[in-house]
Amino acid sequence: MTLVLLFGLAISFLITLVFAPFFIPILRKMHFGQYIREEGPKSHMKKAGTPTMGGVIFLIGLMGGLLVMALKYHMATQETYMLLFVTVGFGLIGFVDDFIKIVMKRNMGLTSKQKMLAQIIIAVVFWLIVARLDYSTYLSFPGTTWMINLHWLYPFFAVFLLIGVPNATNLTDGMDGLLSGLAAVAFAAYSIIAYFSMNLGVAVFSAAMLGALLGFLIFNAHPAKVFMGDTGSLAIGGAIAGIAILTKTEILLAIIGGVFAIETLSVIIQVVSFKTTGKRVFRMSPIHHHFELSGWSEWKVVTVFWFVGFVLAIIGIYLKVGLGG
Template structure:
């Protein structure tokens, strides 16, 4: 089993690493360069024009690795197809957003309403398939004996989880290598948890994502040669939430994905504080920008967030496996 998992990670890693030197110049020739918003940190203006939409390569690597590995060592089932559906669905939504920003010169891409409708539709389809297959609607609270059957309310929960975490990873993707590293950590943690449950299909998908984003990190680490764009960030967040749901570890995602939660909370608190008091809590949100404007180097912020992400992941694994 360990050999299979290692092979899947290496395969996804190599696909991304070997194709990136071909794909990045292709994006450059198409003039698919990142536009930097004026309201962001001034130091980011130098990143303008860096090729984006690298998430396409991440998604392709994950799909190829997952299908090849499950075909060889398992039997692709509902879990595999649902995970690929969510990954591809949110990836396509992100692609549309990126394409509109770049090709149509609309800096904000899809409107928030358009994006939300797309996210909800994908989540609803995900829920319907689970419902048809008799998936449990019970949610358990870690470290307690308490559980609750949400019944039809589980549909609303799934929508909230998929939409929420796809947006959370999107917010986190603001510094070179930040999302690539934190995503690799979170998916690695869920790979371990899925493995402990003997869910081979989910494990293979999770390690495929881990390998793909680590391969992407080779080119996305500071100074980034390519950005993943919404194509990658939305796909990763949706896939992470889908894994948590399929493994019935929905709540532990709040811990393992703790960095994504903190980034989102910083935005919510910032907006709420400014609207109610006229004052800002942070120098800028999401949280990583606050530390940048506090004098931290970009690399220091990223490494610190990776470290905290590892601590969250280890704690999540410990709670689920040993407590």
């Protein structure tokens, strides 16, 4: 089984690695270049015009890897297809948002109401599928035997998670390779957790996503040749939230995805502080920009955040696998 998962990882990696050099010039030729916000760090202005919507690249790698796994090893389960649905669904929302920003020259893309409605639809459909499979409404506390049954509140919690995580990963995507590296770590952790939980469909999906992201990272790491755009960041968040629900690790996600939570919390703190006191807690939010404006190089910020994400992932794996949580 381990060799099969590694094979799926390798296939997704190779498909992404081969597809990227063909697709990036197409994005450049079509002038699908990144728009840089004027209020962002001035050092980022030189990135203007870098091809975006690169999330398509690793999504192709993911689907290619899963297709090979399904045809060759018959390893795709209903959970695999459910995760593919939520990933591609959120990816399509991001794709439309990116398309409007770049092609239609509307800097804000979809309106907040349009984006929220689309996310709610995908989240509710995913939950309805989960409900038909009679998944537990219990939440487990990592490393303990404590559990709490949300009963009728669980569907609302699940939908909140499915909307909140993609927006957290979207906020994290602000530096070359930051999100792709952190997401790769998270999917590696979940592939291990799913494997030891005998949830093979989730393990196959996580391994394929890991391979695709590692392939993409080669082109996305500093200095980035391509950005993933909302196409990629929302797809990643949808996939991670879906995995947390299917593996019943909703609370553990706060640890494995701890950096995403910190990034989101920094934005909330900044907004609340400024609106209530007129003062900013951070030089700029999300918090990765705070460190950048404090004098850290972009590469230093990214590698430190990767390291923190790696440590949190190890802790998450230990709490779930090592302690049998």
